[in-house]
Amino acid sequence: MIAILHLSDMHIDSARHPLLNRAERIARAVSSTGHAISHILLVVTGDIAQSGTQAQYEASKVFFNKLATSLNQALPAVEIFYVFIPGNHDCDLTSASDVRQQDVIEPKLPNLDLNGDLVRHFLDVQRQFFKFTALYECQSFAEPRQQLCHRRVFRIPGTTICFNCFNTAWLTQNPERPAHLYFPLEALDCLKEQVDYDLNISIFHHPFNWLNPNNAQAFKHAVEGISDLMLTGHEHVGDMYEKRRPGDEIVHFVEAGALWEPKSRESAFGLLLYDLTARRYKAVSFRWLDGLYLSRIVSDWDDFQRNWAARKGQFENNPAFLRKLNELGTGFSHRLHLRELTLRDLFVFPELRQRFLQAGIEGKSKTRIRSAGVLDFVKENKLVLVVGASNSGKTCLAKVLYSDLQRDNLVPILVDGPSLRGNEAQVLNTLHRIYCEQYSADSLELYKQLDPARRLIIVDDLHKSRLTVFEQHNVLAILHRLAETVIVFVNESAFQIEELAQRATPSAPFAAYEQYEILPLCSSLRTQLISRWVELGINGDTTEEEIAREIKEREKVLSVFLTNQSLPPIPIFVLGLLQAYEANTNLNTANGSYGELWESLVTERLRRVSKFKPLDISTKNAYLSRMAYFLFLHDKRLLSTQDMGDIRQAYLLEFDIDIDSTRILADLVTAEILTMSDGNYRFKYPSYYYFFVARHFKDSIGDPTEAPRVRKTVRDIADHLYYEPYVNILILYLYFTRDMETIEYILANAKKIYQNYPVCLLEEEVEFINKLNMEPAKPIQIARAELDERRRQHKDEIDEAEVNTPASAPDDQDREISYNEELNDLVKINIAFKTLQVLGQVLRNFPNLLRADPKTRVTQECYWLGLRVLSVVMKVSQDNLEGLREYFSLLIKEQRSILSENELATATDGFLVHIVGGCAYSVIKRVSLAAGSEELGETYKNVIRLDDGKTSVALIDLSIKLDHFAAFPLNEVEALFRRTEKNKFWVFVESCG
Numbered sequence: 001m002i003a004i005l006h007l008s009d010m011h012i013d014s015a016r017h018p019l020l021n022r023a024e025r026i027a028r029a030v031s032s033t034g035h036a037i038s039h040i041l042l043v044v045t046g047d048i049a050q051s052g053t054q055a056q057y058e059a060s061k062v063f064f065n066k067l068a069t070s071l072n073q074a075l076p077a078v079e080i081f082y083v084f085i086p087g088n089h090d091c092d093l094t095s096a097s098d099v100r101q102q103d104v105i106e107p108k109l110p111n112l113d114l115n116g117d118l119v120r121h122f123l124d125v126q127r128q129f130f131k132f133t134a135l136y137e138c139q140s141f142a143e144p145r146q147q148l149c150h151r152r153v154f155r156i157p158g159t160t161i162c163f164n165c166f167n168t169a170w171l172t173q174n175p176e177r178p179a180h181l182y183f184p185l186e187a188l189d190c191l192k193e194q195v196d197y198d199l200n201i202s203i204f205h206h207p208f209n210w211l212n213p214n215n216a217q218a219f220k221h222a223v224e225g226i227s228d229l230m231l232t233g234h235e236h237v238g239d240m241y242e243k244r245r246p247g248d249e250i251v252h253f254v255e256a257g258a259l260w261e262p263k264s265r266e267s268a269f270g271l272l273l274y275d276l277t278a279r280r281y282k283a284v285s286f287r288w289l290d291g292l293y294l295s296r297i298v299s300d301w302d303d304f305q306r307n308w309a310a311r312k313g314q315f316e317n318n319p320a321f322l323r324k325l326n327e328l329g330t331g332f333s334h335r336l337h338l339r340e341l342t343l344r345d346l347f348v349f350p351e352l353r354q355r356f357l358q359a360g361i362e363g364k365s366k367t368r369i370r371s372a373g374v375l376d377f378v379k380e381n382k383l384v385l386v387v388g389a390s391n392s393g394k395t396c397l398a399k400v401l402y403s404d405l406q407r408d409n410l411v412p413i414l415v416d417g418p419s420l421r422g423n424e425a426q427v428l429n430t431l432h433r434i435y436c437e438q439y440s441a442d443s444l445e446l447y448k449q450l451d452p453a454r455r456l457i458i459v460d461d462l463h464k465s466r467l468t469v470f471e472q473h474n475v476l477a478i479l480h481r482l483a484e485t486v487i488v489f490v491n492e493s494a495f496q497i498e499e500l501a502q503r504a505t506p507s508a509p510f511a512a513y514e515q516y517e518i519l520p521l522c523s524s525l526r527t528q529l530i531s532r533w534v535e536l537g538i539n540g541d542t543t544e545e546e547i548a549r550e551i552k553e554r555e556k557v558l559s560v561f562l563t564n565q566s567l568p569p570i571p572i573f574v575l576g577l578l579q580a581y582e583a584n585t586n587l588n589t590a591n592g593s594y595g596e597l598w599e600s601l602v603t604e605r606l607r608r609v610s611k612f613k614p615l616d617i618s619t620k621n622a623y624l625s626r627m628a629y630f631l632f633l634h635d636k637r638l639l640s641t642q643d644m645g646d647i648r649q650a651y652l653l654e655f656d657i658d659i660d661s662t663r664i665l666a667d668l669v670t671a672e673i674l675t676m677s678d679g680n681y682r683f684k685y686p687s688y689y690y691f692f693v694a695r696h697f698k699d700s701i702g703d704p705t706e707a708p709r710v711r712k713t714v715r716d717i718a719d720h721l722y723y724e725p726y727v728n729i730l731i732l733y734l735y736f737t738r739d740m741e742t743i744e745y746i747l748a749n750a751k752k753i754y755q756n757y758p759v760c761l762l763e764e765e766v767e768f769i770n771k772l773n774m775e776p777a778k779p780i781q782i783a784r785a786e787l788d789e790r791r792r793q794h795k796d797e798i799d800e801a802e803v804n805t806p807a808s809a810p811d812d813q814d815r816e817i818s819y820n821e822e823l824n825d826l827v828k829i830n831i832a833f834k835t836l837q838v839l840g841q842v843l844r845n846f847p848n849l850l851r852a853d854p855k856t857r858v859t860q861e862c863y864w865l866g867l868r869v870l871s872v873v874m875k876v877s878q879d880n881l882e883g884l885r886e887y888f889s890l891l892i893k894e895q896r897s898i899l900s901e902n903e904l905a906t907a908t909d910g911f912l913v914h915i916v917g918g919c920a921y922s923v924i925k926r927v928s929l930a931a932g933s934e935e936l937g938e939t940y941k942n943v944i945r946l947d948d949g950k951t952s953v954a955l956i957d958l959s960i961k962l963d964h965f966a967a968f969p970l971n972e973v974e975a976l977f978r979r980t981e982k983n984k985f986w987v988f989v990e991s992c993g
Contacts, residue, residue, distance in 0.1 A: 046087020
C-alpha cells in the first residue's frame with residue numbers, strides 16, 4: 001500500500017517556526033492509520049517558504065529531515081519519495097525587476113521562447129526553491145522549460161505512478177490577484193509521449209480561478225485530460241471532490257489545507273491511502289488540536305475510478321469488474337474491521353502438487369510447489385491446469401493470478417467455464433463479450449490486435465462447461481492460438497472420472513499443460529491466514545507480544561477442529577471458524593455444516609446494522625426471504641424499483657405492517673447482503689440468495705395453506721440436483737427444517753441412481769486390474785499408418801462437433817436435467833455426487849437429532865451410492881481398457897526414453913493400475929468427506945453390521961475414521977490389511993491414503 005502525504009502552504013519563515021517542532025507529530029498521525037504502508041509519496045504543492053529566501057529553505061531542511069527520520073521510526077520499512085512544485089511564497093520577489101509588471105508582461109506572452117532569457121529571468125525568483133528541492137528529489141531542473149513543466153515517474157513494485165508538475169507561480173505578483181496568472185500551454189509538449197502509467201497525478205499550486213480566464217479554460221482542459229488525480233494548494237481550505245465529464249472521464253480533485261496558516265495559526269494536511277492491488281483508496285484529513293493532529297475520514301475505502309481520457313490506449317479494468325475481482329466471494333466480516341473484507345485482506349497462496357497422471361506418464365516423482373513459489377511457477381509455465389476439490393479456493397487463486405500477472409504487463413480475461421461453446425465463432429464472441437465486460441468496448445479493437453504473448457486467458461470451472469472431450473480439444477486449441485498463457489481450473493473428482501471415461505481416443509486436451517492440484521492448507525499457511533485475520537483488528541497501540549498472543553490463541557482453538565480433522569483445512573472453514581470465534585458464537589461448524597456456517601455469516605452482518613433494534617433482525621430476515629423467493633419464482637437476478645414496491649405491498653397485505661423499506665434496504669446495502677446498481681438490487685453473493693430462498697421455504701412449510709406448494713417445489717428441486725443452485729438451496733432448507741418427508745424423498749431418489757449396478761465389492765470388479773499387475777504385459781502395437789488414421793478420424797470428429805454445435809444454449813439449461821438412465825455417465829455421476837453431498841449435510845447437521853433408524857439408512861445409502869458409482873468407474877475402465885492402454889502408451893513413449901515394446905507395455909499397465917486405483921480412492925474419499933463425523937461412530941457400526949462385513953464398506957469406514965476421528969484406528973487398519981493382502985489392487989488403494 002502506498003500513501004500520498006499531501007502538504008501545502010507551510011510558510012516557514014525562520015528557524016523558530018512552530019512547524020519545525022511538529023514533524024514527529026505528523027509522522028505519528030500518518031502511522032496511526034494502522035495500515036501497512038510500504039511507500040510514502042511526500043507531495044508539497046507550494047509555499048514551503050514564506051518569501052523564498054535561502055535562510056528560509058535552510059530552516060525548511062530541518063523540518064523535512066526531522067519528518068523523514070520520524071516517518072522511518074514510525075514505519076520502519078517505508079520508502080519515501082519527494083515531489084515539489086513552487087507556490088507564490090516560494091518566489092523571492094525582492095530580486096524581481098520591473099519586467100514582472102503586468103502591463104509589461106502581457107504583450108510578450110504569446111511569443112515567448114520557453115528556454116529564452118526572458119522566461120529564465122521570470123523564473124530567477126524561484127532559484128532558491130529549485131536549489132532546495134534538488135536535495136530531496138535527487139533531480140535538477142536547470143532549463144526554464146523544465147522548471148515550468150516536468151514529469152516525474154516512480155516505479156514501485158507492482159505499479160508505476162506519474163506526477164505531472166506545473167509551475168503556476170512563475171509570474172506571481174505581490175499582491176497577487178485572482179484571474180491574472182498565466183501558464184504557457186506550449187510547456188505541456190514534454191507530456192505528449194503516450195506511456196502506460198498505472199496512476200496519473202497532476203500537481204500545481206494555484207486552482208484554476210487564479211489564471212487568466214481564457215488561459216485557465218485551455219489549461220484546465222489539457223490537464224484534466226491527462227490526470228486521474230489533481231492536487232493543489234494556495235487557498236488554505238481543504239476539500240476533495242470529483243468531476244465527471246461525458247465518456248467515462250472522471251478526475252479526482254484534492255485541495256490542501258494550509259500546514260501553517262499565519263493569521264489563525266491553524267495547521268492541516270491530507271493523507272491519501274492507495275491499495276495497489278485492489279485499486280481502492282481512502283482519504284484522511286488531519287487538523288492540529290490540543291497538541292495532536294486529529295484525523296477525519298474524508299472518503300472511506302472505495303474503488304478508485306480512473307479517468308478514461310488519461311488512459312486511452314491502455315488496458316484498464318472497469319470499476320464494476322474490479323469490485324468483483326476484489327471480492328472475497330463470501331460474506332466473511334471482522335467485528336473490529338468495519339469495511340467489507342477484500343480478497344487481498346486474507347488471501348494466502350496455497351501449495352500445489354503435480355498430478356499423478358502427469359508425473360506417472362513422465363516417470364518422475366510428484367513435484368511440490370511451495371506457497372511462495374506459485375506465482376513464479378505460473379509465470380514460467382505458460383500452460384497450466386489447476387485441479388482442486390470443491391471449496392478449495394480455485395476461484396480465489398484464479399482472481400489473484402489475474403491481478404498479479406496483469407502487473408507483469410499481461411492483459412488477462414477471466415472466463416467462466418459454462419460460457420464456453422464448441423466452435424470458433426462462439427468462442428471468439430464469448431471472449432470479446434467478456435473482454436468488454438471486464439474492460440471497455442472502446443478498447444476491444446486494440447485487444448484484438450494485441451500480441452498473443454501479452455494475452456492471458458484464465459478459465460474457471462471448465463468442468464461445468466459440458467464440452468465433450470473433442471470440443472475441449474477444439475476450444476483449447478483456439479485459446480492457445482489467441483493467448484500464449486492459458487490457465488485452466490477444474491474440479492478434482494469430476495475431471496478425474498471424465499479423464500478415465502473419455503481417454504479411449506487419442507485426444508489429449510491437456511497434454512501440453514503443467515498439471516497441478518491444490519493442497520489443503522498446511523499448518524504454516526493456516527498460521528499465515530490466522531495472522532492476516534488478527535492483523536485486521538489491531539490498532540496503533542497493539543504490541544507485537546499482544547499480536548502473537550492473539551494468533552496463538554486462535555491457532556489453539558482451530559487446532560481442535562482442524563488437527564483432529566473434524567473439518568478439512570481449506571480456507572472457507574478456517575475463516576468460518578475464525579468469524580464464529582470473533583462473534584462468540586457456537587462453533588458447531590466443526591461438524592462441517594454449511595448451514596451453520598452461512599447462518600453465522602448472515603446473522604453477524606444483520607447484527608451490525610440492527611444494534612439498537614433487535615427486532616429489526618427478524619424483520620430483515622423475513623423481508624430478505626421474500627425478496628429471494630420473488631427472484632426464485634420469477635427466475636430473475638435483479639430486483640427493480642417496481643419489484644421492490646410489489647414485495648413491500650405483499651408484505652403489508654400478509655402482515656398488516658407497513659415497514660420502512662427505504663431504511664431497511666439502506667441497512668441491507670450497508671451490511672453488504674444486498675448491492676444496488678442503476679436502481680436495481682441483487683444479493684451480493686449467491687450463497688445469500690440460496691440462504692434466504694431456503695429460509696422462505698422454512699417459514700412457509702409450517703403454514704397449512706402454503707405447505708403443499710412448498711413441498712411440491714422442494715421435491716422438484718430434489719429431482720433436479722444437477723443444477724448447482726438447487727443443491728445449495730436444498731442443503732440449507734434441510735438445515736432449517738429437518739424435514740423428514742423430504743429426506744425420505746431424497747433417499748428414494750438416491751436409490752434410483754445406478755440402481756441396476758451392484759454395490760462394488762472391489763473383488764471381482766478389479767480382476768482386470770490385478771491381471772495387469774500379475775500377468776506378463778501384452779505388447780501394445782500401433783502401426784504408424786493406423787495412428788495417422790486415428791488422428792485423422794479425431795480431427796474429423798472435432799470438425800463434426802463444431803458444425804453440429806447449436807448457435808446458442810441457455811445458461812440455465814442444467815436446471816431442466818433430472819436423473820434418468822438415458823443420461824451419459826458423466827452427468828449421472830455428477831448427480832450422484834451432488835445427492836451424496838446433500839445426504840452428507842443431513843448427517844452433519846443433525847448427528848444428535850436424527851433418530852437411529854433414518855440416520856443409519858441415510859449413512860448406508862451414502863456408502864452404497866458411492867460404491868455403485870465405483871462399480872460404474874470399474875466397468876468404464878474395463879470396457880475401455882485397450883483404448884486406454886493404447887492412449888497412455890503413446891503419452892509415455894513421448895515422455896520417457898523407452899525403446900522396447902515389452903518395457904512400454906509394462907510401464908503402461910503399471911500406470912493404469914495407479915490411475916484406476918486413484919479414481920477408486922477419490923470416490924471413497926468423497927464418501928468419507930461427505931458423510932464423516934466422529935459423532936456418528938455408533939451409526940457406522942450399525943452400517944458395518946447391516947452390510948455383513950463387506951470389505952469395500954469396511955474401507956469407507958476406515959477412511960472416515962482416518963479423516964475424522966481423533967484416535968488412530970489401528971485395529972481396523974490391521975484387520976482390513978489381513979483381509980485384503982492378497983488383492984494387489986486393494987494394497988494400492990490402501991497405500992493412497
